[in-house]
Amino acid sequence: MTRLLPALRILAIIWVVITVVFVTLRLTPGDPAELLLGPTAGRQDVQERLADIRAQYGLDQPIPVQYAIFVGNVLQGDLGESNRSARPVISMIAAAAPVTIWLIVLSVGTAIPISIFLGMIAAARRGRTLDRGIRSLATLCMAVPSFWLGLLFLQWFASGLGWFPSRGYVAPLTDPGGFMMHMALPVITLAIFLVGTLTRFVYTETADTLQRDYITVSRAMGLASRTILFRFAAKNSLTPLIIVVGVEIGTLIGGAVIVEEVFGLPGLGRLLLGAVMSRDYPVVQGTILVITVAVILINIAAEMLYRYITPQARS
Amino acid sequence: MKPLLEIADLGVAFRTSSSLIHAVVDVSLTVSAGERVGVIGESGSGKSVMARAIMRLDDPRRTQYATSSRITLDGRQILALPEREVHRLRGDAVSMIFQNPMHSLNPAFTVGQQMDAVLKAHRKLPGRDRRARIVDALGAVDLPAPGDLVDRYPHELSGGQRQRVMVAQAILCEPSLIIADEPTSALDVTAQDTVLDVLERLSRDKAIAVLMITHDMGVVARFCETVNVMYGGRLVETGPVGDIFAAPRHPYTAALLAATPNPAAPARTLHPIPGTQTTRRGSASTACAFIARCPHATTLCKQAPALRQIRANHRVACHYAEELDLKAAG
Numbered sequence: 001m002t003r004l005l006p007a008l009r010i011l012a013i014i015w016v017v018i019t020v021v022f023v024t025l026r027l028t029p030g031d032p033a034e035l036l037l038g039p040t041a042g043r044q045d046v047q048e049r050l051a052d053i054r055a056q057y058g059l060d061q062p063i064p065v066q067y068a069i070f071v072g073n074v075l076q077g078d079l080g081e082s083n084r085s086a087r088p089v090i091s092m093i094a095a096a097a098p099v100t101i102w103l104i105v106l107s108v109g110t111a112i113p114i115s116i117f118l119g120m121i122a123a124a125r126r127g128r129t130l131d132r133g134i135r136s137l138a139t140l141c142m143a144v145p146s147f148w149l150g151l152l153f154l155q156w157f158a159s160g161l162g163w164f165p166s167r168g169y170v171a172p173l174t175d176p177g178g179f180m181m182h183m184a185l186p187v188i189t190l191a192i193f194l195v196g197t198l199t200r201f202v203y204t205e206t207a208d209t210l211q212r213d214y215i216t217v218s219r220a221m222g223l224a225s226r227t228i229l230f231r232f233a234a235k236n237s238l239t240p241l242i243i244v245v246g247v248e249i250g251t252l253i254g255g256a257v258i259v260e261e262v263f264g265l266p267g268l269g270r271l272l273l274g275a276v277m278s279r280d281y282p283v284v285q286g287t288i289l290v291i292t293v294a295v296i297l298i299n300i301a302a303e304m305l306y307r308y309i310t311p312q313a314r315s
Numbered sequence: 316m317k318p319l320l321e322i323a324d325l326g327v328a329f330r331t332s333s334s335l336i337h338a339v340v341d342v343s344l345t346v347s348a349g350e351r352v353g354v355i356g357e358s359g360s361g362k363s364v365m366a367r368a369i370m371r372l373d374d375p376r377r378t379q380y381a382t383s384s385r386i387t388l389d390g391r392q393i394l395a396l397p398e399r400e401v402h403r404l405r406g407d408a409v410s411m412i413f414q415n416p417m418h419s420l421n422p423a424f425t426v427g428q429q430m431d432a433v434l435k436a437h438r439k440l441p442g443r444d445r446r447a448r449i450v451d452a453l454g455a456v457d458l459p460a461p462g463d464l465v466d467r468y469p470h471e472l473s474g475g476q477r478q479r480v481m482v483a484q485a486i487l488c489e490p491s492l493i494i495a496d497e498p499t500s501a502l503d504v505t506a507q508d509t510v511l512d513v514l515e516r517l518s519r520d521k522a523i524a525v526l527m528i529t530h531d532m533g534v535v536a537r538f539c540e541t542v543n544v545m546y547g548g549r550l551v552e553t554g555p556v557g558d559i560f561a562a563p564r565h566p567y568t569a570a571l572l573a574a575t576p577n578p579a580a581p582a583r584t585l586h587p588i589p590g591t592q593t594t595r596r597g598s599a600s601t602a603c604a605f606i607a608r609c610p611h612a613t614t615l616c617k618q619a620p621a622l623r624q625i626r627a628n629h630r631v632a633c634h635y636a637e638e639l640d641l642k643a644a645g
Contacts, residue, residue, distance in 0.1 A: 213418035220370055220413075221433045221484065222406030232432070235423040311468040312422055 010300055017292045021285050022070050026063070033059050079286035084278055089286035092271060097290070099169055099267035102179075103259065104252050106187045108245060111194035116238060118195070119202025123237075124229050126207055135203065141196030146255050150189045150262035157185060167264030186263045190255050194248065201244050205237035212236075239309050246302030250295050318345035319491055319524050320369065320388050326381025327364050327373075335379070338364040340548045343622070348491065349522035351515070353539035353556070355529055355571070359592050361548035362528045366494050369393065369526075370409060371401050389491065407437040410485035414497040416477035420469035426453070427465035430484050437488045452483040456513045475506025482513055489521065496528045511538050532575040536560060541628075544568045547592055547604030550622055554629030562641075564631040566609045569641035603633075611639055 033053045054060045058069040073080070079089035122134040158166035164185050170178035209215065210233055218228045257269030264270075268287055275283035327339040339361040346352045354362045367373050369386055371393060386393040389408065393401060405411075413419045421429055430449045434440065440448070446465065453461035456479040469477055478498060485493050495514065499507040515538060518525050527539055535542050535556060542559055544552040544567065552565040563569040573586040590608040603609070603616040615634050622632040633639075 213413060213415060214421040216372065217411075217413060217419045217481075218421070218432075220372055220405055220411040222402055222404070222436050223432055224402075224436065227432060227436070232421050232424065232429075236421070239423070310423070311425075312470045 006300065006304070010297070013296050014293055017289060017296070018071055018074050019067075021289050022067055025070075025281070025285060074289065079289065080282035082275075082280055082283050084280050084283075089282050092283060093268065093287060093290050096266055096268045096271045098171070099265050100253070100256050100260070100269060102172070102183065103186055103190065103256055103265065103267060104249065106183060107190040107194055107252065110187060110191040111198055112241070112245070114191075115195050115198035115202050116241070119199045120206050120229060120234065120237075122199070122203045123206035123210060124225075126210075134199065138196045138199040138203070141192050142200070143196075144192070146189055146193055147258045147262055149192060150185070150259055153185045153189060154262065169265050169267075182263075182265075186259045186265055189262075190252065190259050193255055194252065197248060197251075198241065198244065202237065202241065205240055206233060209233045209237040239306060242302050242306045242309070246299040249298050253291055253295065317390075319348045319350075320346040320526070321385070322365070322369070323385040323387075324381065324383045325365060325368060325386065326384050327361070327368050328379045328381070329373075330377045330379060338548055339368065341381075342545070342548075342550050344543050344550065344553060346492065346524050346526055349518065349524055350541065351518055351525045351527065351539050353527045353529060353535040353542040354545060355532065355535050355542060356545035357530055357592060360545040362545050363496055364548075365545070366411070366496050366526065366528050369494060370405055370411060371398075403437075406433050406485075406490075407488045408490055409492045409494065410488070410490045412478070412481050412485050412493060412495045412498045415501045416474050416481055417501065419481050420477055422469055425466050425468055426472075426480050430465075430480075430487060433484055434487050448487065449483075452487050453480070455486065455517065456480075456483045457509065458483070473506070474502055475509055478502060478506065478510050479513060482510065482517070486517055486521070486523065490523060492524045492526065493518075494526045494528070497530070498527075499534060500529070500531070507534075514538070532560075532572060544571070549604050549619075549632065551605065551632045552630070553622070554626070558626065558629050564625060564629070564636040564639075564641065565605075565633045566611050566639065566641065567605045570608075611635060 033050045051060075058066050061069070077090050079093070081088055082092060085092075118134050118138070122131040125131045154166055157163045165178075165182055169182050172179040206229075210229075215228060215233060218232050223232070253269065256267060257273055259265070260267040260269040261273055268291060272284065272287045272291075274280075275287065322345070323343045325339055325342045326337070329336045329338060342361070342365055344352070344354075354365065356362045364373070368380070369388070375398075380394055384394055388404070391400075391404070393404075420426070427446065427449055430452070431445055434445045434448060438445075449465055450461045453464050458464055458476060458479050464472075464480075469480075472480065481498075482493075493514070498514070499510055502510065511534065514525060517523055525538075527534065529535060539556050541554065542556050543550055544559075544565065546567045552559065552563065552568045559568060560572065563572055567588075570586070570588045574588060576585060577583060588608055592608075601617070601619055603612070603619050606612045606616045609616065613634075620632045620634045622630045623636070624630050625636050
């Protein structure tokens with residue numbers, strides 16, 4: 001039973017997300033069929049087309065039936081069609097998702113080692129110049145807005161020096177070199193923000209761990225300072241980082257919306273932003289559904305990994 | 316015979332942003348090889364600071380040792396050694412056991428991993444030998460199934476078991492001295508008993524000297540051969556445990572004994588010591604540290620009494636050590 005609980009929890013959360021998306025669609029002012037039809041509503045054949053849409057989405061059915069159809073469609077991976085391009089939403093998301101996944105994975109992968117290094121060094125040198133320098137830098141990283149930093153990078157390294165392409169995306173399998181070149185500036189922009197948050201977290205956790213009695217014991221037993229810091233303190237102060245990175249994924253997707261727009265990356269963020277601008281409701285709702293479920297799954301995975309690693313939580 | 320540990324005129328002060336706090340003033344004591352020596356005093360008496368000074372554990376940026384201070388361990392001048400060499404002694408020639416076993420072990424590592432790191436830091440041994448030695452040490456402190464215990468995490472053990480793990484860790488490198496800073500204060504009575512038994516047996520069998528820091532006269536009575544009574548950062552009385560318990564010569568020692576329950580005389584009324592110990596800021600005071608709380612204080616006590624010999628091995632810092640009828644006072 002206890003083994004099944006996490007799975008049930010995940011299902012329950014996903015059900016809530018689907019329901020919220022459904023309710024939001026019903027709460028949107030105006031006739032959903034008109035909204036789904038988009039700005040083309042108003043042409044000659046409009047009544048006919050509205051009727052088509054109502055039949056297609058079951059909007060002529062009572063609300064509970066509509067709900068059942070919606071849930072059924074979502075579970076089958078049918079998120080509807082874009083009212084702009086008439087492409088299935090799910091395939092638009094499938095095309096955009098890898099870009100965002102790469103952006104986030106590379107940013108997190110870059111930011112984590114840098115943050116661990118900076119945060120631990122600052123904690124070990126607490127109260128000294130190096131510590132103050134690192135913490136000021138971390139605050140600066142958090143405070144600088146991503147869109148501004150992105151534009152600055154574009155101007156310096158893409159337009160000015162011409163080291164990197166300014167916009168666009170190449171799939172890693174098509175052209176690995178080009179992929180790296182296109183991703184470099186967006187990844188750095190997003191990683192800088194993350195380094196700010198994570199460095200401060202690592203610093204606080206490590207400084208706290210270094211005050212613990214067991215660290216004094218390790219010193220009194222003659223262990224080398226670097227063994228104490230990088231092994232005995234690190235395991236205690238860094239495991240919570242797993243949870244924090246999970247939580248930060250949500251913030252990162254917000255950051256990805258901006259960074260993708262600035263660097264012209266065709267990811268989920270840009271898809272979402274474009275759909276919002278053009279009132280393409282099926283795309284907005286499909287994208288939000290997918291992102292929300294992904295964030296929840298990542299957080300649950302982070303929690304499970306944390307439990308697995310922490311001996312007290314395991315038993 | 317030259318003592319194993321000799322502390323002479325130790326003065327320790329901590330710098331704060333506004334002042335200097337004198338935690339230990341002019342303390343001298345010796346510990347011979349294999350001897351079990353107690354240091355007793357209430358919170359803030361400077362006993363733990365003195366213990367930490369022996370291993371130089373306090374932050375050198377805010378700790379100041381008096382210039383005349385000397386700590387000699389096995390011929391080595393601890394306070395004059397470079398940090399690297401002191402570090403080499405920690406956990407090897409001298410090890411330490413701390414007060415709270417619930418917090419003394421790292422929760423993220425198994426007992427074996429933690430002990431292995433200590434052994435690795437001091438001895439070049441192949442992994443299999445290290446493990447054998449760890450299992451031996453765990454067995455030596457009467458822990459059941461030491462072979463399984465190695466792979467346990469601290470949260471799987473009770474407080475008493477954890478403190479015995481700490482003792483096992485302390486004896487891994489066969490130290491000549493163990494500093495035990497209130498090792499039983501956080502334990503229940505049964506666990507206290509076991510830990511003291513184990514320490515006493517190890518001390519006898521392996522000739523390990525133990526410096527027992529405590530606030531519990533009961534621990535001193537059952538464990539120590541010699542006792543040093545500290546008050547306000549100073550040593551006020553020192554001598555063989557039997558002599559001092561039978562006839563304390565310092566009013567503070569007498570007051571401490573009067574405040575300690577005695578299972579042999581359960582009906583006796585306990586007398587708490589009135590007032591509180593004060594912190595010494597700025598320059599060290601010239602008056603007797605106990606003056607404010609001493610029922611026998613006179614104007615003479617405004618001049619700090621020196622520690623003087625009144626009997627073989629029995630020294631007291633009180634102007635009236637010979638005259639006072641302290642048993643009655645107790």
